[in-house]
Amino acid sequence: MKRLNLIAAGLGWSVIERHGVKSVAGLAFEPSPSVFPAVTCVAQASIRTGLPPALHGMVANGFWFEDLRKPMFWEQSANLVKGPRVWDSRRGAGKKVGLFFLQQSLGESADAIISPAPIHKHGGGMVMSCYTKPAEAAHEIERLRGRFPLWRYWGPLASPKVGRVCTDWFESMLDIADVDEAWLYLPTLDYAAQKYGPGSPRDEAAFAELCRQLERIAGICERRGASLSVTGDYAITPVSAPPARPNVTLRREGLFRTRTIAGMAYPDFYQSGAFAMCDHEVCIVCGERRDEAVKLLLATGEYDLPGAEADGLDGILLAKPGGWCEYKWWTDRREAPDYASHVDIHNKPGFDPTELFFFGRGTVRGTHGRSCLVARAGA
Numbered sequence: 001m002k003r004l005n006l007i008a009a010g011l012g013w014s015v016i017e018r019h020g021v022k023s024v025a026g027l028a029f030e031p032s033p034s035v036f037p038a039v040t041c042v043a044q045a046s047i048r049t050g051l052p053p054a055l056h057g058m059v060a061n062g063f064w065f066e067d068l069r070k071p072m073f074w075e076q077s078a079n080l081v082k083g084p085r086v087w088d089s090r091r092g093a094g095k096k097v098g099l100f101f102l103q104q105s106l107g108e109s110a111d112a113i114i115s116p117a118p119i120h121k122h123g124g125g126m127v128m129s130c131y132t133k134p135a136e137a138a139h140e141i142e143r144l145r146g147r148f149p150l151w152r153y154w155g156p157l158a159s160p161k162v163g164r165v166c167t168d169w170f171e172s173m174l175d176i177a178d179v180d181e182a183w184l185y186l187p188t189l190d191y192a193a194q195k196y197g198p199g200s201p202r203d204e205a206a207f208a209e210l211c212r213q214l215e216r217i218a219g220i221c222e223r224r225g226a227s228l229s230v231t232g233d234y235a236i237t238p239v240s241a242p243p244a245r246p247n248v249t250l251r252r253e254g255l256f257r258t259r260t261i262a263g264m265a266y267p268d269f270y271q272s273g274a275f276a277m278c279d280h281e282v283c284i285v286c287g288e289r290r291d292e293a294v295k296l297l298l299a300t301g302e303y304d305l306p307g308a309e310a311d312g313l314d315g316i317l318l319a320k321p322g323g324w325c326e327y328k329w330w331t332d333r334r335e336a337p338d339y340a341s342h343v344d345i346h347n348k349p350g351f352d353p354t355e356l357f358f359f360g361r362g363t364v365r366g367t368h369g370r371s372c373l374v375a376r377a378g379a
Contacts, residue, residue, distance in 0.1 A: 002226035004182045006217065007044060007102070008210065010189035012235020013373035015207060018199060024211050025218035027230055027377035034234055036309040036371045037282045037316070039351075041074075041103045043233035044185070048102070049083040054312025057082045058104070060279040061351050064286035069269045071277045071286070071349040076115060078108035085109060087181055098179035100170045101186075106131060112177040114169055118150050130169070134177060141172045153187065155343045156358045160206040163188035163213045171220055182226075188213060193236040195356045197365030229378030236366040240322035243364070244302040246276035246283050247329035255293050256329060265335040267349060276317075278325040278350035281369030285315040309371045324367040327352060 013031040016022060022029055035046040035053065037060060045051075045058035053059045058081055062073035081104050087097045091109065098112035099105040105115050110133070117131035128147045132138040142148075145168045152162040163186040170184050188210040192202040214230065221228045250256035255274040258265040269275060273289030276297070283303075285293050294315060297303050303317040310316045319325050327350025330336055339347045341359045353367070354360040 002180050002182075002224060004184060004217070004221050004226050004228050005047075006214075006228065006230045007047065007183070007185045008189065008230055008232050008375075009040065009185070009187045010193050010234065010236045010368070011210075011230070011232030011375045013232075013375050014198070014235050014237075015189070015232075016375045019207060021211075024377075025214040025228075027214070027218070027228065029230075029375040029377040031373040032231070032376040034232075034372045034374045036306065037279065037369050038234035038372055039279055039282065039369055040233060044103050045081045047231070047233075048085055048087075048183070049081065050086050051083045052312065055083060059313055059316075060277060060282065060284055061103075062277055062279065062349075064275075064277055064284070066286075070267075071275070072346070073348065073351060074103070074345045076104055076106045076117070078104050078106060080104050090181055095180040096178070098173065098177065098182040100173065100182065100184045101166050102183055103185075112137075112173055112179050112182075114173055116148065116150055116153055132173070137173055137176045140176060141169055144172055145169060154345070155355055158187075158191040158356060160188045160192060160209040163210065164216075167213060167217060167220075174220075174224070184217070186210070186213060189236075191356060193366040194353050194364060195362070195366070197238050198236050199238075200365070203366075227378065229376075231376045232374035234368040235372035235374060236368045237370070237372075238322070239324060239363075239365050239367050241320065243324050243326035244283075244319045245326050245328055246278065246285070246297050246303075246317070247327060248331060249297060249300060250274055250276060250293055251329045253296060255287075255289055255296070258329060260335075263334060264337050265330050266337050267329070275349070276325070276327075278327040279369065280351060280353070280367050281319050281324050283317050283319075283325040284313075285317065290315045306371075318370060319367075321370075324353070324364065324369075326350075 041061045049056045096111040100114045113133040115131045119127040151157045152159045192206040196202040257268040257271045259268045274287035274293035276283040343355045
């Protein structure tokens with residue numbers, strides 16, 4: 001029997017309760033505990049390994065690389081996720097596995113892969129592209145479906161309808177490289193809930209769009225004789241307070257250092273004793289003076305310790321409920337680095353949800369990261 005495992009971003013149990021719809025596309029949903037930190041890369045790594053973050057090593061959407069003395073976000077090598085894969089036994093028995101739009105999937109032990117991979121041009125802008133395995137599949141799918149609209153996948157033009165495009169590419173890849181077990185990620189619910197808030201009209205429309213996408217995917221599975229399971233990765237909660245700015249505090253106290261270039265303050269990680277790597281509600285304090293920095297931040301009253309849920313993980317703090325952690329270290333806009341007001345997920349040393357607004361000018365209305373209940377259905 002073939003099977004599809006679908007990961008739906010932002011499908012918390014609170015979404016199902018709010019709509020009073022316990023069944024979608026023939027799938028009966030039930031609550032299930034999330035992993036902590038409840039963010040994309042951590043959740044996906046735990047789902048594909050069956051391990052907690054302390055063992056698979058993915059503790060946020062980014063890493064602090066001590067040897068390089070820098071944080072790096074949204075790197076895509078599968079080697080970043082340690083441990084066995086839950087599909088190893090099936091693949092060892094000769095079954096084929098496909099990964100579609102999962103993070104850290106490049107170089108993975110899979111037979112078919114689709115991952116957004118734009119080419120950034122030296123003069124600015126980018127060439128829209130997806131990495132595929134087999135490589136020639138990208139050209140064939142683009143011929144049938146057109147180029148993947150990455151501007152709809154993240155940024156101020158992101159749209160819940162991009163899930164339709166993900167499904168188009170997924171279905172076309174199945175015709176090229178049929179697999180026995182597939183893993184598909186849909187970001188459909190992510191944008192509206194963060195940008196406009198959970199329960200907003202835009203968020204309600206995004207849920208209706210996800211239901212339509214699930215109906216279509218259930219039909220694809222039925223035609224191919226495949227079972228379907230769906231799980232959320234985190235629940236998005238309303239933002240009701242200004243963001244916490246741990247790096248502003250660490251810089252003021254001399255633990256985080258910067259260097260000024262053309263009037264702009266860039267990080268000097270080589271001389272910094274501590275830095276807070278921010279990711280939604282979570283910040284991970286890094287550096288040889290980490291313990292001192294954690295005590296300093298806790299003394300401000302803006303943060304909580306996660307407690308037992310962070311078993312085996314060090315230096316993690318949570319913004320107080322209703323807030324989130326912003327990576328910025330400046331308070332004067334004139335000091336902002338050149339990448340601050342742009343969509344630049346790889347250069348920014350922290351996750352920046354304000355990229356959902358043009359020039360980063362907007363108010364984030366939804367966030368995630370705390371342990372929560374997610375919705376799960378199927379085998």
